[in-house]
Amino acid sequence: MENNVFEQMAKRYDTEERIELAKVIVKEVRPELQNSKSKSLIDYGSGTGLVSLELSDLVNSILLIDSSKQMLEVAQAKISNRGITNSKVLFSDFTQDTPGLKADIVLLSLVLLHIPGTKKILHELFNILNIGGKLIIIDFDKNENIQHPKVHNGFSHEELKKTLSEVGFTSTEIKTFYHGNRIFMNQDASMFKSISIKS
């Protein structure tokens, strides 16, 4: 299972390359969180918190959720070491069971590609958002050079927009914001940002 891969790599997940890519993502997500000081954010598939722990100054609270305990251990150590007081971790896998949580903002950074049932997970995330809530997805654009049995080879904007609309989001804007060398399974790839609103 994909989870085991992440369990095994947790302690060595924060490589220079991943930290650099996370910086690019943080730069793209921060403007989406202006005027969010009173909002709660769930970072679903948070990993070691490379992205969301750089956003904690912009929101009221962050819940880092992951299905890998070891990734969360690394994230928790960062929270403690940095004295971040508004962020917590939660071990959970919404494809198995969804806890009764609510949030104003859900962030999904490089996670959707690892979850086989795209529509089902988006449906779960739609349900935990409050009315007026925002779903922020960062992922790779469709890349036909990549074939892997457990990982989506990116997403087409049109198909993702359609799925988001089918699960109930009223508006979605998707744009490609970055092209990088060997950033997706050692292939050159581009990343998109998708912003959806639940109204």
Ligand SMILES: C[S@@+](CC[C@H](N)C(=O)[O-])C[C@H]1O[C@@H](n2cnc3c(N)ncnc32)[C@H](O)[C@@H]1O
């Ligand atoms: C590529 S990492 C991205 C980590 C982080 N979001 C970032 O951008 O640096 C993918 C993460 O998703 C988690 N993950 C995969 N499937 C999941 C699931 N079904 N539920 C929750 N987390 C999942 C993995 O354990 C891993 O930590």
